[in-house]
Amino acid sequence: MSETSRSQAHVHRDPPSGATGPVGTRGTGVRRTTPGVSELVNASLPLIADWLPSQRWYAGKGRAITGLTPVVGTPLQVGDPALLHLLLRVEHAGDGPAAHGDIYQLLLGTRSQAPTGIGQSAVLGRLSGGPYDGAVLYDAVHDPELTGRLLEHLATGDRFGSLSFRRTPGPGLPSNLPGRASTAEQSNSSVIYGTAFILKLFRRISPGTNPDLELSLALSRAGSTRIPRVAAWFESRLERSEPATLGLLQRYLPDAEDGWELALDQVGRLKGDPSPGNFAIEAHRLGRATAEVHRVLARSMPVARLDRAQTSLLAGTMADRLDSAVTAVPGLLRYRSALRAAFRQLADAHPDGLPVQRIHGDLHLGQAMRIAHGWVLLDFEGEPAKSVAERRLPQPALRDVAAMLRSFDYAAAHLLAGAPPDPELAHLAAAWAARNRTAYCAGYTAGGGSDPAASPELMRALEIDKAVYEVVYEARHRPSWLPIPLAAINRLALTV
Numbered sequence: 001m002s003e004t005s006r007s008q009a010h011v012h013r014d015p016p017s018g019a020t021g022p023v024g025t026r027g028t029g030v031r032r033t034t035p036g037v038s039e040l041v042n043a044s045l046p047l048i049a050d051w052l053p054s055q056r057w058y059a060g061k062g063r064a065i066t067g068l069t070p071v072v073g074t075p076l077q078v079g080d081p082a083l084l085h086l087l088l089r090v091e092h093a094g095d096g097p098a099a100h101g102d103i104y105q106l107l108l109g110t111r112s113q114a115p116t117g118i119g120q121s122a123v124l125g126r127l128s129g130g131p132y133d134g135a136v137l138y139d140a141v142h143d144p145e146l147t148g149r150l151l152e153h154l155a156t157g158d159r160f161g162s163l164s165f166r167r168t169p170g171p172g173l174p175s176n177l178p179g180r181a182s183t184a185e186q187s188n189s190s191v192i193y194g195t196a197f198i199l200k201l202f203r204r205i206s207p208g209t210n211p212d213l214e215l216s217l218a219l220s221r222a223g224s225t226r227i228p229r230v231a232a233w234f235e236s237r238l239e240r241s242e243p244a245t246l247g248l249l250q251r252y253l254p255d256a257e258d259g260w261e262l263a264l265d266q267v268g269r270l271k272g273d274p275s276p277g278n279f280a281i282e283a284h285r286l287g288r289a290t291a292e293v294h295r296v297l298a299r300s301m302p303v304a305r306l307d308r309a310q311t312s313l314l315a316g317t318m319a320d321r322l323d324s325a326v327t328a329v330p331g332l333l334r335y336r337s338a339l340r341a342a343f344r345q346l347a348d349a350h351p352d353g354l355p356v357q358r359i360h361g362d363l364h365l366g367q368a369m370r371i372a373h374g375w376v377l378l379d380f381e382g383e384p385a386k387s388v389a390e391r392r393l394p395q396p397a398l399r400d401v402a403a404m405l406r407s408f409d410y411a412a413a414h415l416l417a418g419a420p421p422d423p424e425l426a427h428l429a430a431a432w433a434a435r436n437r438t439a440y441c442a443g444y445t446a447g448g449g450s451d452p453a454a455s456p457e458l459m460r461a462l463e464i465d466k467a468v469y470e471v472v473y474e475a476r477h478r479p480s481w482l483p484i485p486l487a488a489i490n491r492l493a494l495t496v
């Protein structure tokens with residue numbers, strides 16, 4: 001923590017409310033306070049406060065931490081190394097009086113010496129005081145022995161106080177695989193077990209079932225092969241609310257190729273290759289796969305029809321999101337009236353309302369993996385910036401289509417980024433994006449999805465809404481990428 005935030009933060013050193021028994025209490029649901037857990041948690045808090053803001057998955061960047069309060073601390077292994085599972089409430093300067101901060105999931109390892117090969121960024125520091133005085137505290141995601149422990153708990157369906165590990169029916173899970181931390185750029189943290197499984201540890205925790213688990217389970221249960229099969233998950237009761245999903249174990253796809261990487265490779269070939277590959281065939285297949293997933297979701301989860309007033313409300317939500325984005329990124333102000341007009345036109349174009357259903361919610365090329373039998377979709381969590389309640393609302397299925405169209409645009413724009421202006425290359429990149437966007441929409445329609453071309457006002461509003469989200473996302477996480485969605489906003493505003 002910086003000196004400023006350290007002086008403002010108050011660290012609550014009360015024992016975590018759910019501190020549960022040592023490993024010996026597994027399976028019994030018995031809760032008793034383990035001697036030393038609260039001392040370990042308390043000794044960890046100052047190190048956590050320093051380390052948290054630099055984590056990619058930490059959503060409070062730019063806001064000073066004003067409080068850290070342990071919610072539940074569960075020792076999953078004692079000794080050297082020890083493994084502590086911690087749910088921690090983080091409060092920030094500027095949180096309104098009704099806000100209760102954000103809850104984060106931490107898996108903390110302690111050892112007398114840091115594990116070999118662990119990167120500096122995974123080490124929080126040396127503990128001072130408490131039962132592990134002098135031991136190194138680190139992010140246990142990077143310790144294969146300790147992540148192996150988690151797989152054992154998932155395999156046996158253990159329970160530790162409020163932590164429950166749950167398996168789906170089917171073949172048993174191996175319990176002796178060490179886990180390695182994934183190096184993918186992501187919003188959470190993942191651990192890969194051999195070539196068999198991948199465990200996503202959700203970092204910012206909300207009460208209730210995470211949409212990624214909810215939708216992946218619905219698709220798995222419906223027999224869909226368009227997602228990696230769900231094998232297990234774990235959850236915890238937070239205060240008195242329904243259990244919050246903490247981790248999701250799915251089949252790992254070891255030979256899968258990431259759609260974003262494939263697209264960048266194809267776009268890169270536009271630079272001077274006389275016979276660039278034809279990605280449009282893949283874009284078409286991806287459109288079909290998206291439609292297939294939508295059809296299964298529409299069969300297995302609730303669908304509805306927004307009436308006229310609700311459609312206007314949907315357009316109003318987009319306008320509200322634009323207004324907050326303008327506050328965060330004032331460069332959007334000059335487009336505001338054109339974009340608001342596009343949202344009004346969406347409502348006017350659909351006087352009879354719109355069909356809605358559960359959707360992916362944050363679809364892009366990086367969420368699509370190409371395996372031998374075709375495309376598989378990942379990460380049904382929705383946009384990380386939205387509340388879980390918002391992410392669970394049924395939406396027009398074309399929202400996912402519009403999001404993927406933005407991704408083709410991103411891949412093309414990536415080719416031009418940072419290079420001197422080259423009108424010929426810009427033309428080739430724009431043509432690449434247009435070709436693949438068209439192929440994706442054609443595949444979506446051929447796969448039984450509703451034809452995007454039949455709803456131009458809706459598609460434009462959805463694409464604008466996504467680009468507005470991206471402007472804020474890039475300003476916050478990757479400022480050098482901000483010109484990509486801003487250029488799209490400029491282009492879309494000119495069509496209104």
Ligand SMILES: Nc1ncnc2c1ncn2[C@@H]1O[C@H](COP(=O)(O)OP(=O)(O)O)[C@@H](O)[C@H]1O
Nearest residue numbers: 184186187188189198228251252253366378379
């Ligand atoms: N089942 C899987 N098989 C292979 N790779 C995967 C699998 N699930 C995720 N990945 C890899 O991990 C990355 C991040 O996963 P994702 O679910 O999108 O996490 P996050 O929600 O944290 O962004 C993906 O882009 C992909 O490269």
Ligand SMILES: O=P(O)(O)O[C@H]1O[C@H](CO)[C@@H](O[C@H]2O[C@H](CO)[C@@H](O)[C@H](O)[C@H]2O)[C@H](O)[C@H]1O
Nearest residue numbers: 186187362364365366383384406407410470473
């Ligand atoms: O995959 P996440 O759930 O972490 O999604 C977030 O990060 C994405 C970037 O990794 C971001 O996607 C944006 O950048 C992509 C290229 O990196 C591009 O293909 C997408 O179209 C664009 O939206 C996503 O918006 C964000 O929620």
